[in-house]
Amino acid sequence: MSEFEQMFNDILDAPADSALAKEAKAQTTFSTLLTGMYTIQATGVEVEAGSEKSPWPDRPLFRVKSKATGANGKGFLSFDMSPVVYRTKTGRLDGPATLWGNVITAFNLESATNREVAEAVRQYPMDAYVEEVYNDGNGKWIKASNEQESKALAAKGYEARNFVRNLKAVQG
Numbered sequence: 001m002s003e004f005e006q007m008f009n010d011i012l013d014a015p016a017d018s019a020l021a022k023e024a025k026a027q028t029t030f031s032t033l034l035t036g037m038y039t040i041q042a043t044g045v046e047v048e049a050g051s052e053k054s055p056w057p058d059r060p061l062f063r064v065k066s067k068a069t070g071a072n073g074k075g076f077l078s079f080d081m082s083p084v085v086y087r088t089k090t091g092r093l094d095g096p097a098t099l100w101g102n103v104i105t106a107f108n109l110e111s112a113t114n115r116e117v118a119e120a121v122r123q124y125p126m127d128a129y130v131e132e133v134y135n136d137g138n139g140k141w142i143k144a145s146n147e148q149e150s151k152a153l154a155a156k157g158y159e160a161r162n163f164v165r166n167l168k169a170v171q172g
Helices: 003-013 018-028 095-106 114-123 147-155
Strands: 036-049 060-070 073-081 126-135 141-144 159-169
Touching (some): 036 073, 036 114, 060 114, 060 126, 073 095, 095 114, 141 147
Antiparallel strands (some): 036 126, 060 073, 126 159
């Protein structure tokens, strides 16, 4: 057996490095943007049906992936929009329908087709109000209004997510 083969066997038989795993997880953990306004530019728009795990199984959704830049930082956002209207328990438009309506209003597309609305999302930057929220593990979502709150919720081990709540035309 060569020296290299012996070294490789020694590595294979050694215990896995848990410190390495923790460091790798910290480096690759999904980071969120702080709550605030961001200018976004779509990098991709895909049409898909909501998955079985989604709040909207089989609903036609436009999955938007975008770059975001704002006073609180920059990063990437992914969110769903839909021309298919679903309502909350209180009768209000749900998130995906609200965002679709926001785009129609932002670009004066009241007479447009849904294809034209989707194309506007692809072509034009928009201002987005983004919330950073944390799941406490019991199904309760808690909004972090600032960096201090964000750090406190993260320290508790809560899962962080971003939700796009509103879209509008970029304000010059």
